[in-house]
Structure formats: C-alpha cells, structure tokens
Amino acid sequence: MTGNDVLGAEIQLDIYRRAALLKANDERSRKVITTGRLVMPYYSYRGQEIIPSALCANLTDDDYLVTIYRGIHDMLAKGMPLKKLWAEIAGRVDGTCKGKGGPMHLTYPARGIMVTTGIVGSSMPIANGLAWGAQMAENSRVAVATFGDGASNIGAFHESLNLAAVWKLPVIFVCQNNHYAEHTTYEKATAARQISDRGHGYQMPGVRVDGNDPTAMYHAAREAVERARAGEGPTLIEAMTFRFHGHVFGDADGYMDKAQKAEAIANDPVPRFRQKLIEDGIASEDELAAIEADVARQIDEAVDFALASAFPEISELTTDVYGAMA
Amino acid sequence: MTGNDVLGAEIQLDIYRRAALLKANDERSRKVITTGRLVMPYYSYRGQEIIPSALCANLTDDDYLVTIYRGIHDMLAKGMPLKKLWAEIAGRVDGTCKGKGGPMHLTYPARGIMVTTGIVGSSMPIANGLAWGAQMAENSRVAVATFGDGASNIGAFHESLNLAAVWKLPVIFVCQNNHYAEHTTYEKATAARQISDRGHGYQMPGVRVDGNDPTAMYHAAREAVERARAGEGPTLIEAMTFRFHGHVFGDADGYMDKAQKAEAIANDPVPRFRQKLIEDGIASEDELAAIEADVARQIDEAVDFALASAFPEISELTTDVYGAMA
Amino acid sequence: MSDTDTKAKPVMIMQAINAAMADAMTDDDAVVVLGEDVADPEEGGVVGVTKGLSSRFGEKRVRSTPISEQAIIGAAIGASLVGFKPIAEIMLMNFTTVAMDMIVNHAAKLRFMSGGQTHVPIVIRTMTGTGMSSGGQHCDFLESWFAHTAGMKVVAPSNPADAYGLMRSAIDDPDPVLFIENLPIYWQKGEAPEPGHRVPLGKAHVAKQGSDVTIVSYSGTLLQALAAVEAMDAAGVSAEIVDLRTISPWDEETVLASVRKTGRLLIAHEAVTKHGVGAEIAATVSSELFRELKAPVSRLGAPYAPVPFSKPLEDAYAPKAAGIAEAAISLCK
Amino acid sequence: MSDTDTKAKPVMIMQAINAAMADAMTDDDAVVVLGEDVADPEEGGVVGVTKGLSSRFGEKRVRSTPISEQAIIGAAIGASLVGFKPIAEIMLMNFTTVAMDMIVNHAAKLRFMSGGQTHVPIVIRTMTGTGMSSGGQHCDFLESWFAHTAGMKVVAPSNPADAYGLMRSAIDDPDPVLFIENLPIYWQKGEAPEPGHRVPLGKAHVAKQGSDVTIVSYSGTLLQALAAVEAMDAAGVSAEIVDLRTISPWDEETVLASVRKTGRLLIAHEAVTKHGVGAEIAATVSSELFRELKAPVSRLGAPYAPVPFSKPLEDAYAPKAAGIAEAAISLCK
Numbered sequence A, B: 001m002t003g004n005d006v007l008g009a010e011i012q013l014d015i016y017r018r019a020a021l022l023k024a025n026d027e028r029s030r031k032v033i034t035t036g037r038l039v040m041p042y043y044s045y046r047g048q049e050i051i052p053s054a055l056c057a058n059l060t061d062d063d064y065l066v067t068i069y070r071g072i073h074d075m076l077a078k079g080m081p082l083k084k085l086w087a088e089i090a091g092r093v094d095g096t097c098k099g100k101g102g103p104m105h106l107t108y109p110a111r112g113i114m115v116t117t118g119i120v121g122s123s124m125p126i127a128n129g130l131a132w133g134a135q136m137a138e139n140s141r142v143a144v145a146t147f148g149d150g151a152s153n154i155g156a157f158h159e160s161l162n163l164a165a166v167w168k169l170p171v172i173f174v175c176q177n178n179h180y181a182e183h184t185t186y187e188k189a190t191a192a193r194q195i196s197d198r199g200h201g202y203q204m205p206g207v208r209v210d211g212n213d214p215t216a217m218y219h220a221a222r223e224a225v226e227r228a229r230a231g232e233g234p235t236l237i238e239a240m241t242f243r244f245h246g247h248v249f250g251d252a253d254g255y256m257d258k259a260q261k262a263e264a265i266a267n268d269p270v271p272r273f274r275q276k277l278i279e280d281g282i283a284s285e286d287e288l289a290a291i292e293a294d295v296a297r298q299i300d301e302a303v304d305f306a307l308a309s310a311f312p313e314i315s316e317l318t319t320d321v322y323g324a325m326a
Numbered sequence C, D: 001m002s003d004t005d006t007k008a009k010p011v012m013i014m015q016a017i018n019a020a021m022a023d024a025m026t027d028d029d030a031v032v033v034l035g036e037d038v039a040d041p042e043e044g045g046v047v048g049v050t051k052g053l054s055s056r057f058g059e060k061r062v063r064s065t066p067i068s069e070q071a072i073i074g075a076a077i078g079a080s081l082v083g084f085k086p087i088a089e090i091m092l093m094n095f096t097t098v099a100m101d102m103i104v105n106h107a108a109k110l111r112f113m114s115g116g117q118t119h120v121p122i123v124i125r126t127m128t129g130t131g132m133s134s135g136g137q138h139c140d141f142l143e144s145w146f147a148h149t150a151g152m153k154v155v156a157p158s159n160p161a162d163a164y165g166l167m168r169s170a171i172d173d174p175d176p177v178l179f180i181e182n183l184p185i186y187w188q189k190g191e192a193p194e195p196g197h198r199v200p201l202g203k204a205h206v207a208k209q210g211s212d213v214t215i216v217s218y219s220g221t222l223l224q225a226l227a228a229v230e231a232m233d234a235a236g237v238s239a240e241i242v243d244l245r246t247i248s249p250w251d252e253e254t255v256l257a258s259v260r261k262t263g264r265l266l267i268a269h270e271a272v273t274k275h276g277v278g279a280e281i282a283a284t285v286s287s288e289l290f291r292e293l294k295a296p297v298s299r300l301g302a303p304y305a306p307v308p309f310s311k312p313l314e315d316a317y318a319p320k321a322a323g324i325a326e327a328a329i330s331l332c333k
Ligand SMILES: Cc1ncc(C[n+]2csc(CCOP(=O)(O)OP(=O)(O)O)c2C)c(N)n1
Pocket: A070, A118, A119, A120, A147, A148, A149, A150, A151, A152, A176, A178, A180, A181, A182, A243, C036, C067, C069, C091, C095, C098
C-alpha cells in the first residue's frame, strides 16, 4: 500500500466514526461550558479531529499514547470511554482519575492512554520510555507522543528525538501543526521551514502530511507504525491542521488571522470527509446520520452520568500521593 | 576570500602564536597537577588548540565568548591574561575571580570572556543573550558559544539554535567535536550523521570543518563572523578535532579507541602547523622557537605569580552573593 | 495606562504591574521585556499583563519568544551581562522547572563565581495560584526552592501598590529577582501606586496591627488572612498581620518585633507546608524568641499532595480565611 | 562483586551501591539501569559505580545515554509505567536542574493525578558533595527541593550497609525515590551489607547513644558528626547522633524520641542552612516539643553562598567535625 492508495470502506468508516465523535464532543464541551454547567480550562481541538482519528485506526488498545492539554480528541480516538472522560472533566469520583487529574491529566491505561501532560514538550520523553519498555519486553507495541507546533521549539523535543533515534525506539512523534502556539504564529517562533525538516538532524524520517486528509494521514501513520513494529525506529510526523478556536476556549482570538481562520473553517475537515464518503459511495447520508445520532446519544448519556456522579471525598486530597511503602 | 584561500603570513603567525601558547599551557597544567603543585579537576584540551586559535584571530576584545569547563584554550586564545588565569585555577586572590570561580568558571569581561560554565549545553542560551544585547545596542559585536559534541544532544542546544535563528542573532555556535563526551563515543549518543546537519532544522548554515586545519577553521569562522556582523544571523560550526587525553586529566582512558587516539596524536595539529609554517616559508625555525620560548617564559612567570599569590580571606565566602541592594 | 490615570483611581494588581514595567521602560532604555506572547501582536500575554508595552516601546524592546524557557532565561542573563535589564516572563511557576539550570546554576551564581566581575540584573516574572481549576501542573508555589538558592531574591506582592513598588525595586536591583504574581488575584483592586514609588526589597509591611498573635503571610494568602480578621475579632483575638512582600531575603526584624509583641506566630502560605517557606520562618523565630513565645509556632500551608483538579478538593487545598482564623484562634487558647 | 565477597570484608560505599543494584537485577528482571556512561564500554560511569553491571546483565538492561537528562528521566518514567523498575542516574545533583520538570511535574505527580491508576517506581541516583575542588556548579545539596515535592522520597546513606539496604528498598518502593550519593565518601569503608538486606525507607538510625544533645544529620555530614564525638566527650557533652537516612518522609518519631530524652537538638547538613532540610526539622521539633526543649534548636549548614572553588574557602563552606562539636557544646552550656 502506498501513500496514495484509496482506503477500504471499513477503514474510512472507522476513521469517520472517530472523527464524528470527536467533533460532536468538542461542540458539546463548549456548549456545556458556555452554559455554565461545567467550569474548566478547555482547549478546543475543533478542526484537528482527523489526525488522531486516522492515527488511531492504526493502533491497538495495547499501543501507548501520551498526549497533552489539547488532547481530548487524541484520547477519544484511542478509545477513552465517554462516561469516564466526562466524569473526570467534571471533577467527579467516577472519572478516570477520580476527578483528581481533570481535563489536562486524563489517564486510562486500559486503552493505553498513559499520561496527559500540561507541560509543553513533556509528552515526548515519556513516550520514549513507554517505547523503551515495549522494546525491552519485545511485545511489538508502539508508543505515540502527540504535541503541537510550538512544542517543537522546546528542549525536550530535541532530547527525545535524538534518544529515540539512537535507541531505535518504537515511537511516533505526531506534531499537530495548527499554526499557533497560544497566541504566537508558527513563523514568529520557529526557524524551521517545516518541522518535519528537523527529522534530518536525527537521521529520522520526517514526514509532512495534510493532517486534515484522512487518507494521507492514515498512510503516514501506517508507515510509521509499521516501521516502529518492525524495529526500524521512530518517525516524526508533522500533521498540518488548523485550530478553529482560540488557545483556551473563551479567549478573544484577536491575534488570529481572520481570513486564514475563515478559510480553514470553510474547509472544515470533518464535513468535508463526510461529503466525500457519500460522493464516493462509501456510506449513505442515512448511515452517517445514524453514526452521528449514536454519537450524540452517547455524549448525552456521558454528560448526564458525569453530572450525576459524586464529587470525591475531601479525604482524597491526601491519598494517591504514595503507594504502600516497601 | 573563499574557504580555500591561503592565509596571509601575519594571520598564520597570529594563529600559531595562540596555538603555541595553548599547547604549552596545557602541557604545563598537566605537569603542575602531576607534580602535586596544584589540585583541581583539569579538562585537558590538548589536540583542540587550532580551533580557538583560528577562531579568535577573527574576533576583537569586544566580542563575547561563553565557554565551558574544557575551555581554557578558548579563553587563552581570546586573550585571558596568563597570570590571572593561573592565579584563578590556583584559587588565589589575584585570580580573575579572586579564586572563587576556579577552572570551570573563569570570567574576564575585559577580553569579552563573559561566562564559563560547567553545565553541558549552557554556554549557548547565554551566548544568545550577549548577542541579543549586541543586536539591541547595534554595536556589531558577535558572541561565540563553544561546546562539545555531547552537548549537541541536550535541550539547551535546540532552544538556543532556534531562538538565535528566529531572532537573527549575531552568534556563532562552535561545536568542538572531539569524538567523545566523557566516556561515550559520538556514535553511541548522537543520531545525526554529523552535527552540522542539525543547522538545517533551523534554516541556519551548518558547516563542518576540519578544526585541526588552521586555514579551514579560520575561513569558517571568518564567514560566520562576517555573517553575524552583517546582521544575517547565526552559524553552526562543527569543528572536527580529537581529545588527546581522558575526559578529566587522570582518568584511565580505557574507553578510548587506542588506534584512533594514536593516529590523532601522530597528526598532532600544532606541530603539523609549525612544520607547514617552515615549509611554506612563513617563518623560520628560529622565529618559531622564539615564540615558543616567549610563551614558556610567560607561563613560568604566571605559575610563579599564581603560587606566590595569597588565598582569599575566609570572609570572601559570603561576599559577592548580592550586590548593594536597590 | 499613563502616570496620571494610575493615580486617579483604584487599579488592579495586573495594571499596577503593567504600569511599573511601562514606567521603568520610560525611565531607562536598558529595560527590556521577553517571554511567550508578551508583545501586542500576541495580545500582551495570555492574561494581558504586558499589554500595550510593545506598541509603546517597540518589538525590539518587548519580544515574544518561542516556547523555550531555557533560551528565555539564557537570553535575559546574557543581555543583563552587557548592560540591559531584562524582565523575563516564565508564564507559570511550574514552568520554571524547565529553566532551573539557567536560574539556579547561572543567574544566581554568576556574581559570586566571577568574584564580583559580573552580575545579573534580571527580573523573572512568573504567575501561579490555585483556584482556577487547572489541576496538578499549573499552580504550584515553589518559592522555597528559590529562597534556598543563594544569590536569588524572591518577591510576592499582595496588592497593587506593592506590586508596582516591588516591581520597580526588582528592576532597579542589581541581582536576579523572582517576581511571583498570583493569577487569581490579578483583578484585585486597590489604591493606585504613586508613579515612581519604590517598595524596598527585604522589607515586610504590617498590614494590620494586633496584639495577640502575629500572622505572617504573602501573596494571595495574605488576602485570606485579612479576610479572617472579622472572625478573629469576633472570637476576641487581635491578630497582627505581616505581609512579607519579599520572601528572600525576608525581613526578620519586622517579624521578630511583631512576635516579640504578640508572643504567638502563625505562618500561612499556599505552598505545601512541608519544607515550605514557613519552615524557615518558624525555625528562625522559634530559636530567636525561644523564651518569649507563648505558644508553639504554627504553620498553615497546603497538604503534602499535588494540587487536585476537582473543585471541592481544590477549594480545600490551600489555606483560606476560615482555616486561618481557626488556626489563629486556637493558637491563642 | 558477588554475594559471598560482599559478606567477607569491609566494603566501600560505592561497592555497596553497586552490589545492591546487581543483586536487585539478579532478583528481578524488571530492574534496569540508564544514565550517562553507565555501561561498561563507558567504564560503568565516571566514578565506576555501575561498573560490571552491563557486562553481567547486558547492555539491554544497562544503557548508556546521550547527555539528555530530560530524556533520561522521561525514559525511566515511561518504562516504569509499563512494568519496569528503572534506576536512572543523573550524574551530579546540580544536573537535576535540567530535569526538574520530568521529576517534579511528572514522576512525583502521576500517581496522584491519575487517581492511583499509574505509579512511577523509579530510583534516581545522583551524586554530590563539596571537597573535590569542583566549584560552584558541581556539588550543591538540593534535597530540600525534592523533600518539598509531594510524591517524592529522598534518601541519603552515610555508610555501606545503609547504602545497600536503602538502595534495595528504594528499588522495591512503588514510587520515585531520589537516592543521594556523597561523592567524597564513596571510598569510605564499612561493614559489608548482608546480601538481600533492606533498610526500610522512612526510618532513621541512632548511630550513637547520648544524653545531652541530639545531633540529626545525614550523608557526609553524619560522618563529621561522628568525628566530633571525641571533642564533645572531652568537653563533657554526651551527644546522641541520629542518622536520618531518609530525608523525606523523615522519621519524626525517632527524632522526637531522642530530643525528648536530651532536650537539645542540633541539625547539621551540607546544604545551605536557609530553607534547608534543617528548617523543617527545627520547625517541627520546636513546635512538637515546645515545653520540653532546654535550648533553642540549632542549625548548622552551609552559608548563604554558592560553593567556592578556592580550597580554604571550600574547606570552610560545609560543616565539619570541629564546627559541629563547637555548636553542640555551646548548645549545652
Ligand atoms: C514548558 C511550558 N511552557 C509554557 C507553557 C504554556 N503553554 C501552554 S500551551 C502553549 C502553547 C503550545 O502550543 P503548541 O505546542 O503549538 O500546541 P497547541 O496548543 O497549538 O496544540 C503554551 C506556551 C506550558 N504549558 N509549558
């Protein structure tokens, strides 16, 4: 299979199912916040759904993911259960982390979601460690670190890529280049012509791909996963995308280029993909509407579940600091 | 002038004068330690003399240098006075830093020697700041950061090169690639085919040069200095060389490849350069011998001066922590 | 914000900090600002504390940076060695963790290691504070690390006038100063600072006189202590409240004088109690006033745990007025 | 070094640490080692503490790394999350400054932030200590930073048997442990550890009984305290010397019991006194034993200054036997 091959219908629908869930979940999250039902710093990923959807179509539950504050799309694509997600971001005891982690620190090892970090760049060194574990255990799992364009300028990026390449770790560095790091544009902060160029300094394949194109993204991820499983080492993927909202939901996004943003929204990758599925005869309008209805129902249930869940006991304040001492 | 042009006699002699000083000073340092007259961790730079000698022939006293624990060659080439140097490494009050800094923290602003650091990689972020100062002051000074091959794998390297490139700072990153980082070979620690390749990821000229060849090194430095002074931004120079001794003087260098080391020593760049100066008729044996005798005398005087200097008062323990508070 | 209107009406802490930077930049061309998003095309920071500065002084003097905290502090250090007075922003205090080498091994030590030949007049602005639902990695108080680091000064204002005056002094100071801003109280209003006013570093302020117990605090927790006055008064406890303002070097004289008077000391801060700044103050006062103390020195800080996300847990994490009142009252029993 | 000869004759601290790692690796395949130069082609570290391990257990389990401390700790964290028990070396304690984010924001917090779903069983070995003429950036004691960090444990042995037993316990422990090795005392000999022996974390050891004053110390300074015994005896002062061994969580019970008996406490350590570990102990003891103390708690540490290079200054920097004896004797006057 080469990078241009058309994907099978099943794979395309798999990707769409994830993307539809992600998009609907972001919309619901913003609505729940806007209406004051939940209070939290929310980093909208609207516009970036295709990347993890196509990526995770290549992963199993056993593969590892380390993601970031803007990472709920990554987690959902990787199989995070909606109810546990919503309960966590609502700070409830039924959340994955009993409400103690919150939206920036979701963890769910049962689906390989090992760490979510709020520190720029810090997904990468830890993903290396997971990959090193897989390498030592010879279990052919791969680890994925996702991060943003801005994160490619911090020290941890460099140390991680070098170590991964020297040790030939089964790790994939997925940079979701959405043009902005908080309020700063790519150009103002990043000297590289493109981030994928940096792979060269580590003799690592550096691939730039349209992250909003499910086929291209799927193939790029597939190659990287195959390389990793075959023991051929890491890959740097720069997936081009765009962030439809401000850095943190609610910020006045006056620093964003209006025209560029309008164009990106006009090219919203999820409806575009939907359209194409119908045009290509992969799925009918009804089938897709059914997927979306199913997703909406699941989210409804999750929100209700979360808001009905109890807050943790105050005694949880000092538990889980240490385990039982040896 | 292009990279292959023969250097004028004056420049060649300037470089040789520095190199002869550096070589003799390293030899004396090791002797003084071996005979127990001084106790300190000593990081021999023997074999690497040509790099700073040719580099500093392109700099003025106003240009800035940030160097590292293995950096006495850099400082001497930049004009560090011998007596103050020796008094400092002897921990005496007449040292540049009153004996409080020592061999890893020599500072001498009068010759632009602004910081010497013992932390791998940390010369670079600070050199950027000096260059930023020069840029803001529009005084056309340049800043040089020197560091080793091993340092090219630490986060500070990456952050520094990116910032320097984005801000077009007048800074030169001089990597002295001596094949080893402590006991670890280049290959075992570094994924890059060559360190200069990493410049690409910052759209920065990355130049690999034989650091033991005075002409090549001089031209590489010259171009970088001209670029910096012209406001065209930073350069990464990878100067290939070899460390004749163990990481710290006195370590059993069993981890070093014997044949490689023997070959490097057989090609000792300083006598090789000397030989060539005579062959090319740039200087006579007598002239060079005179330079060397002069250097030896200066070092004699410096060692005597240092050992005759007093230790600082114990009260110095708590001075220079804060200046006069505002 | 111009000199005249800062005088006219109460201002918020963040405005006072902004005004201090603007006034310092007006007075001294050597003052420059750098950090992530600090320039106006990037909206003067995520909270807008540096808003207006680059428009007024140019992007040459107010520079947005990549996300590269080591490079930010390194750039500040280097520029400070050659005559500039950089104000470097590390957006949140937890992100100092990626720049500790530059701060601790370099900024704090260069004066000493160079035998006084060089010095590092930089201000590192950083914000933190619980109460914004940001979870375990965005609101730690780590001031004791820096107070333990010889060569650093550490400052933490609790009101606009002090914020202005301490910032001006921090910029004037010839050595590195960590300037801790409390995010949740940025919008707190107070008396406008006199333009040009300096609050000296190393001097505490008795925010309220009292006779039964001394409460030493700083930053946001100081406001909690003030809010506890009513409950303490109701219980018949007269508290003297000392705003430390400078955490390192701290004003032993003022604190000791107050405790000498009251005989009792409670130290309250948002940082984890264990090995927090309160430990140093408690150890010093317990020793210095060994025979004068009427009760053991008491410390109130966060529990030994990371900051939790869940709202009720987060609310219970850092000391609040009620807890402070309770601790002070029980100390006087 | 095999199990039999560690038993046979006195061993050096560094041999005991080496043996502990070797024995743990023999007992449990999940134990792996990483760090700069740790494998045998790189001579088992600059001082040779890991010598022999890679030859015995393979370079798959004992891996030399690039100079990338964030990547080292990150790799250890990640591998620990999936069943391994990595021992990561950060060569010198000052180099933890480039890995603080990984240690503090991640290793220490993941158990809590994940609500107990994950945990980070890693040991971070690091060495430090003045006396080697290495100047301002190579011998700081920064243990109070880590003791202030909820979720971390901090250990610092002073003799071979403890070094072995604490290392075994640190490896067994389900959470991150910072293991502080004192470089200048690596060659110190002492009773050989029993193979397999564990010294429990969190338990101090009364190294010498006494009745007049309690001296709490750890790491190299503990040896200075023991060396002070003669001078104290000569002055008629009977000191009880408590080796803390684990700095966090520290053994309040043992320390309080000792001070209850002697009525006096001196805390001595190599770190800067201000905001050092001694502050926490002094604050706690001053408060807990408010009415029982016969004299103010005394602290002896390094002055508020970076470590100087010049030999006479370096010698005067950290507490030595003479200074400890003097402080203890004057406390008993
Ligand atoms: C070390 C560190 N510095 C600064 C921040 C503050 N911060 C949070 S997100 C962010 C921007 C990151 O941009 P990018 O990597 O492009 O990711 P995106 O948010 O666009 O997905 C910054 C600067 C942080 N979390 N960590």
